[in-house]
Amino acid sequence: MHQTFAHTPGKPGLLCLHGRGTSAMIFDIQLVRLQRVLSPFFNFVFIDAPFESEPGPGVLPVFEGCEPFYSWTPMEAQWYEGIMNEKxxxxxxxxxxxxxxxxxxxxxxxxxxxGTRMAAGLLHAQETRERGHKLLDSNEGEVSLRTKFKFGVFLMGSWPPLVLSSTDKEMRRISIPTLHVVGAQDQWRNNGCKLKEEYFNQSNAKFMELQVGHHLPAKDEETLMISEEVLRLWNEAMG
Incomplete structure (x- = not known):
């Protein structure tokens, strides 16, 4: 039976964004090892992307019968398009x-x-807002983006970021502290590397390579390595 981690009042939250062709429920299960370690410190907030899609890589047969599956971009969108959908x-x-x-x-x-493309877009939007620049081509969504993320964790990343405006073709590098975990056996390893190297300030972006494919690590020592870095980011943010 899947262990569910209830939210505890007073603990800060981590927004958790799943990959293509999965769901909040599936990502909750995929993150169970990390949650066991970090649940004393954080609440985990899971959310379904808005577009139904086919199952993503490696989803079947493990999550057979767990439909519907979701994506952060519409099915007809090309993977290299970098504008965040309003939905x-x-x-x-x-x-x-x-x-x-x-x-x-x-x-x-x-x-x-x-989900890392969406996360990068949210961090970019935050820094754009903090510089006093307009976020969108219209006023829609301006009021709603008030969350101030202190850090980001990117697991088996993809690219390019999903930014809010068509004027963001030349993105300023994101300076918010981040951890970027890639898998040495991940067939999309270069995507995670490219996301970090091209879109983040390297002095604030920690790189970690694990001996895994395109999935969350199963070994306790690898889970602990990620957890320690997440806690480092949080402790540094707290001063």
Whole structure:
């Protein structure tokens, strides 16, 4: 039986963004080892992407019968398109508003595979807003993006980031502290490397390579390595 980690009042939250062709429920299961270690420190906030899709890589047969599966981009979108869909922004901001209205401070974003594109876009939007620049081509969504992420965790990343405006063709590098975990046997390893190297300030972006494929690590020592880095990012953010 899958262990469910209940939210605890007073603990900060981590927004968890799943990969293409999975779901919040599946990502909850995939992150169970990491949650066991980090649940004393954080609440984990899972959310379904808005677009139904075919199952992602490696989802079947393990999660047979766990439909529907979701994606952060519409099925007809080309993978290299880098504009965040309004529906994706809407489901994320509504979830953040709900938990923050209940008193939970969401301090970090933790994402896997395609979810890292969404996470990078959210961090980029935050820094754009903090510089006093306009976020969108219209005013839609301006008010809802009030969360201040202190750090980001990118697991088996993808690229390019999903940014909010078509004017963001030349992205300024993201300076918010981050951890980037890639798998040495991941067939999309270079995507995670490219995300870190091209879109993040390297002095604030920690790189970690594990001997795994395109999935979360199963070994306790690898889970602990990630957990220690997440806690380092949080402790440094707290000063």
């Amino acid at each position: 994706s922004l809407e489901v994320v901001t509504k979830e953040l508003q709900k938990h923050e209205a209940a008193g939970m401070e969401v301090v970090g974003v933790l994402a896997f595979s395609q």
